[in-house]
Amino acid sequence: MKTLFEKIYDGEIPAEIHYRDELCCAFTDISPQAPVHILVVPRKPIPRVADAGKDDLEILGHLLLTAASVAKKLEIDETGYRIAINNGPDGGETVPHLHVHILGGRQMKWPPG
Numbered sequence: 200m201k202t203l204f205e206k207i208y209d210g211e212i213p214a215e216i217h218y219r220d221e222l223c224c225a226f227t228d229i230s231p232q233a234p235v236h237i238l239v240v241p242r243k244p245i246p247r248v249a250d251a252g253k254d255d256l257e258i259l260g261h262l263l264l265t266a267a268s269v270a271k272k273l274e275i276d277e278t279g280y281r282i283a284i285n286n287g288p289d290g291g292e293t294v295p296h297l298h299v300h301i302l303g304g305r306q307m308k309w310p311p312g
């Protein structure tokens with residue numbers, strides 16, 4: 200059975216797509232926590248970082264480079280942005296398909312809640 204984010208990648212569930220290639224796609228979060236809130240999701244349904252292996256090195260690198268490229272496209276590269284990956288219950292993970300959050304367009308706080 201496909202994950203929610205596989206369905207978005209395959210166009211079965213609508214989303215505002217900002218970038219798509221054979222390894223990943225980037226789309227607007229349905230519940231944005233900042234003026235810019237994008238998810239970068241691999242096509243491969245790796246549940247979370249803790250489940251990634253050495254075979255996934257290219258994908259993991261690609262997600263970060265894509266996040267930087269999408270942030271530039273959305274013109275938050277000069278003001279800055281936060282990249283976050285939630286892993287497991289205490290990390291705040293709610294969708295078990297690896298994704299990188301890009302949050303920008305406002306000042307981020309530290310430490311995060």
Ligand code: 5GP
Nearest residue numbers: 214226227228229230285291292293294295
């Ligand atoms: P997590 O909490 O797992 O780190 O992040 C999951 C994110 O997916 C949340 O920010 C949530 O708002 C987003 N999300 C959940 N369902 C959908 C959906 O159907 N479409 C989109 N675009 N985002 C979703």
